[in-house]
Amino acid sequence: MPKKQKTRCAILGLLSWQPMSGYDIKKLIQMGLQHFWNESYGQLYPTLNQLVAEGLATRKEGAGQGRRKRHVYSITAQGRRVFSDWLQEPTEPVPVRNEFLLKFFLTGRQEESQSMRLIEEYQRQEKERLEAFTMSEQILRKALRQRSLPDELIDLAGPAEDDSNQLLVFLLSLTHGIRMTEARLAWCGEALRSLRARKRRQTSAKRQS
Amino acid sequence: MPKKQKTRCAILGLLSWQPMSGYDIKKLIQMGLQHFWNESYGQLYPTLNQLVAEGLATRKEGAGQGRRKRHVYSITAQGRRVFSDWLQEPTEPVPVRNEFLLKFFLTGRQEESQSMRLIEEYQRQEKERLEAFTMSEQILRKALRQRSLPDELIDLAGPAEDDSNQLLVFLLSLTHGIRMTEARLAWCGEALRSLRARKRRQTSAKRQS
DNA sequence: TCAGACATGTAAGTCGTTACATGATTCA
């Protein structure tokens, strides 16, 4: 059986909002989904062609914003079916492949300072991530109060009588990232305390003997 | 510049414990690192050959446990250098590619029930994950009290005067997974409450008009 | 004797990034 082809489904999902070009899709992903999804042009354009070949989308020439020709893709009825089938299918659990944890585990037989240095680096990274998240959250909460998508997104997202559902879901996706990041930071504190406590115990044990 | 080749480094890290066969490495990963790392045989065996070709490991024939011939790999001095260089290098932040969040985001313009169903599925998965984690944790905490690795690991891990440092690091890696899973579950609760609250507000607004 | 663990590997295919190639338009 063929694999999931999540890129295909992600694209179909966005096209179900409104017709877009590959470039638009990339921008939309960068603005809205950056915290949990990414697609490169190297994936995007070939996949769009494939979608047309399969009859899940149609391409037509369009003028961008008075600029050169661009390819605007629309989802077909069949495309909508594929998309909504995918939504119904069971989602595979988040795969776990974490380079930091691998390194950390492998410092187990090295000096403790190595393990701690790794944690501190991780901590710095996650703090930065949290700041970025918090920024986005502020913008979104404001938008939620005004019940419409942020300016940068509104052109791309297409028309909707009431965006407040999409907005809430958007905000919750962001919250997910924030909670994860907070949990990672809390773990860093916990882990550093454990390692320091162990060090102290060892030092005092050595002094005793 | 060439990519990271984390598989290579992971293998070197494990070989730095003691000489092992490809099969041993696979087992060790399955038992100890399963929660944050994985390698398939399709990666493992070719990488081991590559390692020998590069002079980072040596291969010698060995008799398993009275069984057929097996290839036992040992790390070389150069291999140790490559490994410890990798430990020093900056770790790339955890990449974010979460199929659940993608789906969830894309239900924003569907019915709310879709979004909720997705969360509930996620919740079930994470609950199961948490149970598996808790089991492993119990075993590890017991081992930590006895200051030695669990039986299943002790043969593979090789000799060490005192494993309590490795053990603590092992436990902390596990704790990381547990904290993440707990955070995901907490988010599920939070998100479900938000969606329900919004539904109630809508319903009462409709009744008003 | 036969299932299951031990043990090593290859081939095909998917998935995904990066670098490259091209060229138009806009605006400072």
Next chain:
DNA sequence: TGAATCATGTAACGACTTACATGTCTGA
């Protein structure tokens, strides 16, 4: 005029999984 943005694509490479192929040894 030249940088930035708009816009579309390909080629090469690397990472990773799955299925396949092969064979041994142990113990119920």
